[in-house]
Amino acid sequence: MTSYPVLDKKDTRSGFGEGLLEIGKADDRVVALCADLTGSLKMDAFAKAFPERFFQVGIAEANMMGMAAGMTIGGKIPYTGTFANFSTARVYDQVRQSIAYSGKNVKICASHAGLTLGEDGATHQSLEDIGLMKMLPGMAVIVPCDFNQTKQATIAVADHEGPVYLRFGRPKWPVFIPADMPFEIGKAQVLSEGTDVSLFACGHLVWKALQAAAELEKEGISAEVVNVHTIKPLDEEAVLRSVSKTRCAVSCEEHNRYGGLGDSIAQLLARVKPTPQEYVAVNDSFGESGTPDELLTKYGLDTPDVVKAAKRAIARK
Amino acid sequence: MTTIQEAEARQASIQKLRSIASQVRRDIVRMVHAVQSGHPGGSLGCTDFLVALYFHAMRHDPENFTMDGIGEDLFFLSNGHISPVFYSVLARSGYFPVDELKTFRRLNSRLQGHPTTHEGLPGVRVASGSLGQGLSVAVGAALAKKLNGDPTLVYTLHGDGELQEGQIWEAAMAAAAKKVDNLISTIDYNGRQIDGDVDDVMPLGDLRAKWVAFGWDVMEMPGNDMPGVLNGLEEAKRRTGHGKPVMILMRTEMGKGVDFMEGSHKWHGIAPSDEQLNLALKQLPETLGDY
Structure with a gap:
């Protein structure tokens, strides 16, 4: 990767x-x-x-x-x-x-x-x-x-x-994004190509997705990491292109699993190309006080959570 | 010193504005009757003010509407539910064809129940309807005028019941703090809102003292007396440019011009029947031709 x-x-x-x-x-x-x-x-x-x-x-x-x-x-x-x-x-x-x-x-x-x-x-x-x-x-x-x-x-x-x-x-x-990497509103970025599972992430969770992809690689799993920095308008072509190859998806976001990036992707997939998808997101709850790292771990948004979700998605293919 | 010629010209101007106001009031009751929905009470009460503003006080170019309005006075209707009077005045002053008034509140119309930019109606610069938002928008537009070195003015109109919204007082603070002295706001001080008298629903207390305490230059104006409105607007303009936003507390009668609609809050948001329409129209001479 x-x-x-x-x-x-x-x-x-x-x-x-x-x-x-x-x-x-x-x-x-x-x-x-x-x-x-x-x-x-x-x-x-x-x-x-x-x-x-x-x-x-x-x-x-x-x-x-x-x-x-x-x-x-x-x-x-x-x-x-x-x-x-x-x-x-x-x-x-x-x-x-x-x-x-x-x-x-x-x-x-x-x-x-x-x-x-x-x-x-x-x-x-x-x-x-x-x-x-x-x-x-x-x-x-x-x-x-x-x-x-x-x-x-x-x-x-x-x-x-x-x-x-x-x-x-x-x-x-x-x-980790090079300052000269082109940025275009509405154009998702394939940060790392892969064939077994698509990790669609936004915000801080993009870094977690990259780390998860590195972990998965050690286990022989090829994960594609797509930085969906624009949630609306969604780069539908990029999402569909990726899942056409990997046939399963994980969405990763620092947001309630209702209404965020994951839902945008799920709606697209349900409409155009039904595909197994797992969510790495907050499970319909409020947060609480703690350090950022502690909170990401407690609420299931850390690297191991992305790894596990990827394996679940792959198993559902 | 006023010469005889000036006095005569002013009298002619007042007569002309009264005549326009009569037609606008006809438009209001006919529009609301046609679709059996809308808000006639506040519309009738604010007719004289809006006619004076659009046909006398404001510097504007109805035939060449631009969203930016650079070099023109701007008006924001914050109490958007009185859209009938706004639409009639916009049409009668040349922003769009008078005939379009018959599309009010109908499907595929630019004349939505509450005013909006969404359908591209000339003369409207922001959506309103959810109350309390127009003053903030006006403060922003007035500050942009200052940044642009544009010496024209920004006007707003608000309901008195609308002052119960907290955002109004956020904007009131900001306007004074930022010395937005190119802004003339007006309150339709009719003392009534949907559920009844303002004093019963949620009293506003000493409104003049409140606006003074917020740092505004406050004046009062009769809102249903054309010479009084003209004098008031001229006075308000003289007060601009002195470091404070200007507030006009405008006393009006909800339903003004149609006797059975006056003296009550009941005509805030209901439409007249066929019989009531005829009674209303008998009191309002057709001066410019019905749409």
């Missing part, structure tokens, strides 16, 4: 911060809004470089979403920044009516998604956000896998006309 050396360990939110600064320099239509989490979202550099284009809105996320929608009317490209829970569940109706239904070009940037938020616990661990956002017509949903890719995605969404949900996280995480 293709090996991906760990280039560094960095948080994906810092990739967002760097990307925002870069796109802010390149395009003066870019504005940023933040609901009292500038440091957590790593938006300080943008705020310092472009104070006139940075809007601190306080702890008022509903208003932030509306303001962002309004700014598009003057031709701006607003990026909103807060935690995933406050970017989605807290403001769902504002996002639905003022942004999605109104077709506004807002980039909803959400940090601290999933269990790996860690010690803050379930109030802040959003495990439902992918499902909520992908149900909104016209909303693109993007979950990059590491620092480099989050930076790329942050820059790329500016050129995507229409609302975007960009999801990333808090912990320091292996950086």
Whole structure:
């Protein structure tokens, strides 16, 4: 299999911060809004470089979403920044009516998604956000896998006309995507080719899928690792191409197994090419306090869980 | 100093606006009657204001609608359920053919039950209906105007019952904090909402004091008296550009212009019967030709 050396360990939110600064320099239509989490979202550099284009809105996320929608009317490209829970569940109706239904070009940037938020616990661990956002017509949903890719995605969404949900996280995480690897919204990446099972992953779980593929290889099992960084629009061709070869699938995500990447893939497969599929996802529960590693282990999202799921999927062929 | 000629011109202008308002009120009751659904009460109450805004106060280009609205005054209807008056005023001022009013709330229409950009209706810049969202959007649009160096204004309209939504007060804080002084918001202060009088459902308390405390420049205006509306809008415009957003508390009568619809919350969201339509139309002269 293709090996991906760990280039560094960095948080994906810092990739967002760097990307925002870069796109802010390149395009003066870019504005940023933040609901009292500038440091957590790593938006300080943008705020310092472009104070006139940075809007601190306080702890008022509903208003932030509306303001962002309004700014598009003057031709701006607003990026909103807060935690995933406050970017989605807290403001769902504002996002639905003022942004999605109104077709506004807002980039909803959400940090601290999933269990790996860690010690803050379930109030802040959003495990439902992918499902909520992908149900909104016209909303693109993007979950990059590491620092480099989050930076790329942050820059790329500016050129995507229409609302975007960009999801990333808090912990320091292996950086393994080469900075020059092409990134295209809606185009999944086959990170490692294989023939026995397809591992479809997004976000932090892409790294776990790669590690699982290496474990499986030791046992003579050839796993294909596909980074489905764009959950909507789903790269259906890439998914179907992979399962045509492997004839079974595992979906891996830091999200409730209802409504996430796994469901998008399952729906496609049920419709076009029925295929055995196993889920590596949170099993319809809330999270809790703990370290990111402890939580991934407890909730079944670690490398051994992907390995086991792969074997189950293969056995069902 | 007002010359005699200016006074005469103003009187003629007021007469013209009153005449348009009569036709708009006819449109409202006819539209709602035709599909036996919609919200006539608030629509009738806000007719004079919207006619004054679109036919007198605002700088806008109805025939060449652009979403960005750069160089034009913008209006956001936050209480989207009064879509009948909004659609009539948009059509009568040239945004789309008046004949299209007959498609209101029907299948495949651009005139959805609540206003939306989704079907591409000129004159609408954001969807509204779920209450409390329009002020935030307006604050964003007004800030974008400032970034663009665009000296035009942003107007909004809200129901008084709508002020029970928390997002309104988030936006109120933000508008004052960011010194959004190119914004003129108006409250349709009719004291009524679907379930009854606002004072019974959830009292707003001292509304003027609340907006003042939130850092707004607050004024009052009679909403069903055309000279009063014109004077109020002119006064509001004079107050822009001084560091504070401007709030107009506009006293109106729900159902204004149709006697049996006035004095109650009951016509908030129900349609007149055939007989009631005829009674209403007798009170509202046809001045511009029915659609």
